[in-house]
Every structure is written in structure tokens, then in C-alpha cells.
Amino acid sequence: MSLAKRLESLDRRWIFLLIGLSVVLPMFLPITFPERITSQTQALYDTMESLPEGSVIMVPFEVWPSTLPETEPIARAAVRHAFRRQMKIVSLSNVGGGGPSIADRVLREEGNAAGKVYGIDYVNLGYRANYLAVLSGMGTSIRSIYQTDYSGTPVDSLPLMRNVDSYKDVAFIFAIADNATLDYWVSIVGERFGAKIGAGVTAVMAPKMFAYIDAGQMVGLLGGMKGGAEYEKLLGLPDQSTRGMGAQSLIHLLIIAFIVLGNVGFFLSRRNARPA
Amino acid sequence: MRGPLPLAVAFLAGMFMIVSFFSPHPAVEKASGDFLNWVSIVSGFSILLGVVSIAQNNLAKVKRRQKEWPYAVVLLVALAVMLAGGVLEGTDSGTVYDALFQNVQAPMMTTMFSMLAFFIASAAYRAFRARTLQATLLLGTAVIVMLGRIPVGQAIYDGLPDLANWIMAVPNTAVQRGIIIGAALGGAATALRIVLGLERTYMGRG
């Protein structure tokens, strides 16, 4: 087989092997790079900084376990920022398959590290079916949807929830999302009830969210691991996202190399195929 | 159920939800909230349909010793264990259900998601060929955005991250908006057809 054909039709298993190595190697040879902060990340950070200390914010965990490597570091950065500013967190999830337990784990771990108390500094309301009903209903009364929290404790018995019963009682919504539920947060909660929304999303979702930023329907955005790394830099707390950028950088370069190789093979084949 | 009754229910329910969007009256808001709760309850029952279907198919596979029937046994055992664990013990932290979810299901889901990295590399290698002008633009844009999103891009050219961000914020946003508007209109037309009884695909009829 000619070089051109080889380049044009590389066995995909070589690609998989090289991608695998690009992910594994940075685990043993950590590489970190300086991050340039995008305007969307800066805007989200500035919004959190502008909220009065002690504000109540909502942090919905609209995430499936599958995207945790991307979304969990973002969630932790958001929660750390909130706790650093003595904010109170009301959390919930419209993802029945794992969202509430992820929220529970992240909030408890970060809450314990920051010396926060459940029920006073943060609350996990858990999951209720039918996200449309949940998002619409919480605009009128959170208690109409959540009578108990994730563990079954009556909401009325939680000190944090005494003065929180709708979006009007929440200063900001920092959504962590990996699915289209975020569209409904923007269209129902943001547009109908006037809530201020920012989000940390997977890299795949980020291009779509730019439209909301531009229209002023969202105040800021963290897009994927890069967004998480930028936020960690702003907080001065480099963590998983920052470490992950080493592997991401290698993989991007590798994919570009494959694209170039493929095109070299394509053009060589075309040249060879031309009649003399 | 066939005939006019499902169509009448669809019409009344759809019209009520449309009216409730325009009416801030407390009685209407309460009624629409109750309505949405009924939707949750009905959706919950529909999960039973799926469980019954998958159990029936796999039991039949085991009974007839069809190809790969041992995997059907694994599925049925897993179904039974998760169901029993969730019903008997609940789903809080520390339960069997939660342990299996966190230590088996979640890692499996993460593994499947991580395969996207491998697949996008092989898809990009195969698809991003400069066959036409549009394909060349696509490939060029992809390279700029990929480089701009990593620190190496900034090292190559200081303005690359800003260029990548501009591509995301301007041309990409314009296209996304166009697609969203078109798709939203299509969705609205479908919804109106359902409410008006013109669309019956949800009942399994054309």
C-alpha cells in the first residue's frame, strides 16, 4: 500500500491507542499551563463576587454521573466560591439518575472542609419528577414541590429554608448542567421569573450557551474543563480541572495532527490519481 | 383507547396549559401546577411499562435458550437486585442501591462517555478532509478553535484564544440561533398539531 493510502486510511485502533496514551501519560508526568481567562468566565466570577456576603444562591446539579470528570470540578469550584463568601446554598436536581446523590456528596465534602453545617449553610432538596412542573412550581412556592429534602427531612424544619420559598428569595442561580434542562432554567426560571442565571456546562454544550450569554439571558458561563480551569485560577485554587488541561492540550494537538495526516494522505492520493 | 376521547383530552389539556401561560390568576396557576403533578404521576407509571417489556423479552430469551441468553440472566438479576434494594432499603447513601449505583453504574456511564474522546478523534480524522471549500472552512475553523482552547495555542500566536472565542461568540452563536429558531418553530408547529388533533403519532397512528 502506498504512503498516501496508508495515511488516508489509518486503522482507527492506532488512533485509539495514541489518544489513550495522551490521557494516561499526563497522570504520571503532570503538565500545567497558564490559563487565559475568557470574558464569559470572568463575568460569572464577577457576578458571584458582587453578591452580598451571606446571600442565598441556588446550585442545581443537572448532571449525570457520566459527565462527572468535567462537571464535578466545576461544581466544587462553584461551591467553594460560595462558601468562601459565606453564601448559603440551596441545591436540587432534575436528573433522577444520580444528580441528587452527586449533589449530596459534593456539598457534604466541601461543606465539611469549610466547616459548614447542613440545614443552616446548605440544603439538598433532592429530585422530583417532571422538571417542567418543578421549575414552574418553584417560582410560586418551593414548598409546593419539595415538602421534604433529599434525606426526607421536612423542609420547614431546616433553618436555611425558613426565609426561602421561591426564586425571589434566591440571589443567583449557578447551574451545573450537562443536558438540555438548562434551556428550561433559562426560558422558564430566567425569563418568566426574572432570576439571574449563570452556568457551568460540558464543553459540548458550551457553543449553544453563547447565544444565551449574548442575549443577556445568562450572566456567565464555564465551558467544560477549560472553563473549570479558568475558574480555579480566578479562585486561586488549582484542582482537577487545571490538572486535566494537560491531557486536554495533548489530545487537541493529537487530533490536529491526525487531521493534518489525513489531509496529507488525501492530497497525495489525489495527486497520484491524476493522469500523467 | 382510540376514537375521539384521547384527542379531546389532548385538546383540553393543551389549551388549558396555553391559557395558564397567559393568566396569572392564582386559581389558574394552582390548577396548572396540579396538572403538571398529574403528568409526573402518569410518567412514573410509564416506567413500569419499560420494566415489564425488558423483563418479558429477557425472560423469553432465557426460557428459549436463545443466543447469548446468559447475558439476559445477568440483566434480570441486576434488575431484581436494584429493584429489591431500592424498595426494601431505600436509595440514600449507604444502601445497597446507592453502593451499586455509585460503584458500578456511575463508573460504567463515565466509561461510555469517555469513549467519546476516542470516537471524536477517529471521526475527525475521517471527516475533516479538504474536499470542498466548505469542508476546508470547517477544518480550518475546527483547528483554530481547538488550538485556541488550549494554552499551546496562545504560545503559537497570542491572539489565537481571542480569535477562537470570537468564532464561538459570533459566527457560532449566529448559526446556533438560526438552528434554535427553526427547531423551535418546528416544535411549536408539532405541539399545535397535537393540541388541535391533527397529529396522532404519539398514539401510534399517523
Next chain:
Amino acid sequence: MPRFGGARWTPVAWLVWAAPVWAQAEATTPPGWFNTDRVNALVLLVVFCAALLLYIRSAARGKSTYIRPLPGLEAVEDGVGRATEMGRPVLFIPGTGDVDMAETLAGLAVLGRIAGITARYDTPLMVPCLYPMPLAAADEVVRQAYTDAGKPEAFKSDMVRYMAGESFGFSAAVNGWMMRERPATNIFLGEFTAESLLLAETGNAAGAIQIAGTARPEQLPFFIAACDYTLLGEELYAASAYLSKEPKYLGSLKAQDLFKVILTVAILTGALAVTFGASWAPVFQGWFEAS
């Protein structure tokens, strides 16, 4: 009610005629029953509904509607033919959304046409479903299509299967099915999430011709990279009109196009007004604000 030169203008005529009626209704409706900040949404809804009904009626009366050629849909029948010649099945996934999503219904509408073709050619058909309600709807659609084609006995209940209740479990199960059965043609039409690339790349590895369509902008790049033909956004909704030529779909398509024209004119007008600092720009902008 005034007529302004034919069916094309009739929705506009409705609006002009109805506006004073609505204004009077707004003035006389007891407070609390109608949110006056949403009059703009109501007007748009009424216009859209009127256009939809009028164009459907016009299509039902035989007025022809031009739909530009969509390569993906033109390839559908060729794809089924390819599967028949190779003796391999056609795989159709009506999306991974529930039956309340418009994309799922659009996918199911096309499934009916595809099932009719596979029934005619005796081509095996595989329809995996993620949720129970699309399973029930798809089962009924395929069964009905086989009956309408005069081959009810050819319908097998395991053609339409519930695979899993979660998208990655679903894609793992379908990928396994694809690699074992090696379908010649894969058709993915509906709402998809992250599993789109997993399905499309595996289908490519299995050697299938692939036609995909979704209205999710974030999944389109994956389909474009991995599939042979892709329907972008609203082309998914046009698919049912393209294949069936039914008046309800043709009329809907035309109403959507009318609305796109209205929105385009509004966007251009607003953009120019704001750019050149027209004094009426804030008022015009206010007409389109959500509340």
C-alpha cells in the same frame, strides 16, 4: 373580515382585524386573569396558529408546496434498497427523547414511512427505543405500517425493542446489536444527546450507510462528522412532509416558513434601527421582550 388579496395575506388580515378586538378584550378583562405583559406572545401565537390552519387547509385542497431537495431524505429509499440487496437489516432510532418531545414525534412520523418501505421489500427492520412511551408508539406505528402494506404477518414484535432506560446503557446495547446484526442502513432521526457519536461511529465501523437528523445543535457536529447524510435542525421536521406529502405536514412547513420570514424581517428591522439610532428602536425592541 377583510381579505387582502388571497390566502398568502390572510394571516396578516386576521391580525389587522383582530388587533382592536384583542385590545378591547384586554381593556375589559378583569385584572388578574390576563397578563398584559404577554400580549406580544399571544399575538404571535394567534398569527402562527392561524397560518398553520390556513396553510393546512390550502394544502388539503391540493395547492402544491415546493420543498427543496434534501439529500438525506432522497437517500432513504436508496438506503432501504441497499439493505434489501445485501440481505441486511435497516436500523431506525426515533431519537432518545420521550414522546413529549416534538423531535421524537417527527422521528416516529418518518418511521411510519420507513416501515412501509421495509414491509414492501421484506427488509428486516430494527427499532430500539430508550423510553417506554416511544416504545409503545413505535410498536403501533410499525405494526400499522405493515398492516397498511398488506403484510401484517411480517411484523415481528421484537422488531421494536426497549433497550434501556438510560442513554449510555441504550447506546451500549444498540452498539452491540449493530455489531452483531450489521445493518446496512442506519437512520437516526429525533432527539439525541451524548450517545449520538457513540451510535454513529459504531454504525460507521459496522459498515452502514447512515442518515441522521436532530434539532439539537450541540449534537449536529457529531452527526455531520460521522454520518453520510445529516438533516439540520428543522429539516428533521420537514422530513415527514418530504416523505409523506400529507397536507398537515406541508401546511405546517409553510406556516413555519412564513414565521421565519416575519422573524427575519423583525430581526433586520431591529438591528438596523438600533445601529442607526432610530428613535423608535426602544419601542420596537419592547414589542419582542419576554416577561
